[in-house]
Amino acid sequence: MIPPKFPDNEKERIAELRKYNLLDTLSENDFDNITSLTAIICEVPVSLITLLDTDRNFFKSHFGLDFNQSPRNISFCGHAILHDEEIFIVEDATKDERFKNNRLVNEANAIFYAGVPLINPNGFKLGTLCVFDHKPRKLTTIQIASLKALAKQVVILFELRKKNNRLTEFQKELQVRNERLKNFAHVVSHDLKSPLANITSLTRLLREENSKILSEDSELYLNYIEESSNSLKNYINGILKFYKSEELIDAQKQNVTLKELFDEINEILITDDIVYDYPTEGVLHNVNKAALTQIFLNLIDNSLKYNLNEKRMVKISYETDPNFHKFSIKDNGMGIDLGVQEEIFNLFKTTGIKDRYGKDGTGIGLATVKSLVSKLGGTISLISEPGKGSTFTFTVEK
Numbered sequence: 001m002i003p004p005k006f007p008d009n010e011k012e013r014i015a016e017l018r019k020y021n022l023l024d025t026l027s028e029n030d031f032d033n034i035t036s037l038t039a040i041i042c043e044v045p046v047s048l049i050t051l052l053d054t055d056r057n058f059f060k061s062h063f064g065l066d067f068n069q070s071p072r073n074i075s076f077c078g079h080a081i082l083h084d085e086e087i088f089i090v091e092d093a094t095k096d097e098r099f100k101n102n103r104l105v106n107e108a109n110a111i112f113y114a115g116v117p118l119i120n121p122n123g124f125k126l127g128t129l130c131v132f133d134h135k136p137r138k139l140t141t142i143q144i145a146s147l148k149a150l151a152k153q154v155v156i157l158f159e160l161r162k163k164n165n166r167l168t169e170f171q172k173e174l175q176v177r178n179e180r181l182k183n184f185a186h187v188v189s190h191d192l193k194s195p196l197a198n199i200t201s202l203t204r205l206l207r208e209e210n211s212k213i214l215s216e217d218s219e220l221y222l223n224y225i226e227e228s229s230n231s232l233k234n235y236i237n238g239i240l241k242f243y244k245s246e247e248l249i250d251a252q253k254q255n256v257t258l259k260e261l262f263d264e265i266n267e268i269l270i271t272d273d274i275v276y277d278y279p280t281e282g283v284l285h286n287v288n289k290a291a292l293t294q295i296f297l298n299l300i301d302n303s304l305k306y307n308l309n310e311k312r313m314v315k316i317s318y319e320t321d322p323n324f325h326k327f328s329i330k331d332n333g334m335g336i337d338l339g340v341q342e343e344i345f346n347l348f349k350t351t352g353i354k355d356r357y358g359k360d361g362t363g364i365g366l367a368t369v370k371s372l373v374s375k376l377g378g379t380i381s382l383i384s385e386p387g388k389g390s391t392f393t394f395t396v397e398k
Helices: 010-018 029-042 076-080 141-209 216-249 258-269 289-305 365-375
Strands: 046-052 056-063 069-071 088-090 112-119 125-133 254-257 274-277 283-287 312-320 324-331 380-384 390-397
Touching: 010 046, 010 125, 029 046, 029 056, 029 125, 029 141, 046 076, 056 125, 076 088, 076 112, 076 125, 112 141, 125 141, 141 216, 254 258, 254 289, 258 283, 258 289, 283 289, 289 312, 289 324, 289 365, 289 390, 365 380, 365 390
Parallel strands: 274 312
Antiparallel strands: 046 056, 046 125, 056 069, 088 112, 112 125, 254 283, 312 324, 324 390, 380 390
């Protein structure tokens, strides 16, 4: 018997193999389907997908055998990866010096062998797709072509699995980072609230106690302090609301009438000087009411704040199709310049325009809306023109 040598690039080959995280993994239908199909096409009792580790052959899939590995120093596959041919064939191992007195031949009756190296995109031979028979034989031209084609499919599955593993690891890492960011935002926001409240209270106290002796400039400075404190307070509340929006997605789904949904918003936001038009007929089945309510509160509140008209108007419309609920919120407000429409759903991005109360936006509300809509399986879009109002349209998957 002649044990197979190691390839010149063995160290690099092993490193490449381990990137796939396939060694010592359980059987998978995708690979088992290929070995069973290979055995049928080649009319053999044994078909394997092998991976050549440092001292063993690990069988990622084994058709016709009840074990999943064997020593590399007696393997046929160890010889197969040393050759440049697309397929390595041993028609009768009993007559081949390389396999004389080989345990696989003597004990497992492995007489015929054909193996196609599994070559990854970087050119490394990770293992083989191979077949065994208990008697000397030949493969037909069609069988050889099929074996080569199926070997390529095995490599494609390897690559897909590697990419999927990377994606899974990236998603886990991203989830950890998001959780850290969320915790950081909560800690910072809560830690800022107390000193911020002190600043606001002390500013008001200072103004009240010195109301008769404050100069014009002093009064102006105190107003600046109070306005800055309120702006920072809005940012903090907005950040907390943004991260708490994820918790809304876990809320229990329920049936909600459109009238009930918009009546509740009416009680929260609408005053006598606002024309509020909304649908009163229809039922939304199995929807996340908490998330939907938050979306509407943000959008309608924006419509009302960024509106300088004496008579503010908000009109909500609803459509349905087999897959989505579709809502539109139209107003007669300031409108949004085309140059910033693509960016306003990004966190902390604002239009740069003050609202009807002279305050700057935080750039958090619309980011929260987009996050919620996305998690509900929908999309959101905007049609707007400065001075002519805006229409926000979003969908929610049924």
